[in-house]
Amino acid sequence: MFVLVNLKAYPCDPVEVAEAAHEVAEESGVRVAVAPQAADLRAVAETGVETWAQHVDPLAHGSHTGSTLAERVADAGADGTLLNHSERRLKLAEIDGSLSAAERVGLDTVVCANNPEQVAAAAALGPDAVAVEPPELIGTGTPVSKADPDVVTDAVEAAAAVDDSVDVYCGAGISTGDDVESAAELGATGVLLASGVAKADDPKAALEDLVEPL
Template sequence: MFILVNLKAYDCNPVAVAAAAADVAEETGARIAVAPQAARISAVAATGVETWAQHVSPVEHGSHTGSTHAAAVERTGAVGTLLNHSENRQKLADIDASLNGAESEGLETVVCANNPDQIAAATALDPDAVAVEPPELIGGDESVATADPDIVTDAVEAAGSVDEGVDVFCGAGIATGEDVAAARDLGADGVLLASGVALADDPEAVLRDLVSPL
């Protein structure tokens, strides 16, 4: 199981969270990655934790003020990127262009989607993984794996019907080791979470709980 912690734009110390994640990953052998804002990728990567970008723009080199180029995040230490998070949605053609840019720089890719139908469409674009995240559960107290388990199993089935080589993650409300275990038992290959770690008083303790079933 892959655990990807998205720090979004939360008022947290990304280096402290990353250092905790690096320690837990090293001690337990669990795969944990942290996705900070673009400006903090280098500092997070310096902790030794697997570091991801929250987004890369569908642009080539050139006049694209405000964009985040895939080469820029790769050169500052990111090894992967989220795409099409529900808080940063893209058109299908732009997802495809962002995937091409990310893959040209050797970045691993996860395309987020709201439901199994969108998961199937995202899988057809050939990312490394897709992640189902119902928007209504993001940031809430209920995990998608327990509040709506069918959407996870349906997403796994939808992705597999298109390309069995694409991993399926789930997100929204993931906060505990029990949530991770439930996601695994439903067929997910990993989980995405954010506030449960980023805003925790003790991120390391939360991370240890998250990996405890693995």
């Protein structure tokens, strides 16, 4: 099970969460990564935690101002990147281009999607993983794995029908170890979460609870 903590633009200290995540990963043996803002990638990577970008642009070196270039993200220490998060939707051709950019520099990739049809579409583009996150559950604290288990099993099936080497993660509303466990039972091999850790008073305790059943 892979636990990916998206720090979004939350007012947390990214290094503090990264250190907590690193310790929990070391202590539990569970793979845990942290995805900060681009400006914090270097500081987060220096903690030793697995580090993800929240986005990279479908671009190569060149005249592109205000972009997020895969090469610089990788140089700052990132190991992977989210793409097409519901808060950063991309055009179909851009997802394809960003996947190429990520692959060029060896970043792992997770493409987010709303529903099983979009999961299948995303899987057809060849990412390492897709994540199903029904938008109506994001930020609710109601885990998709409980509120709508069919959407997870349908996503697992839809991705496998297109390309069975693509992992399926599950996001939206995940905040406890129990949620992670039910996601695993439905066939997800990872979870995306955000506020449950990034806004916790004690991020380390929140992460320990999350990985406890694993």
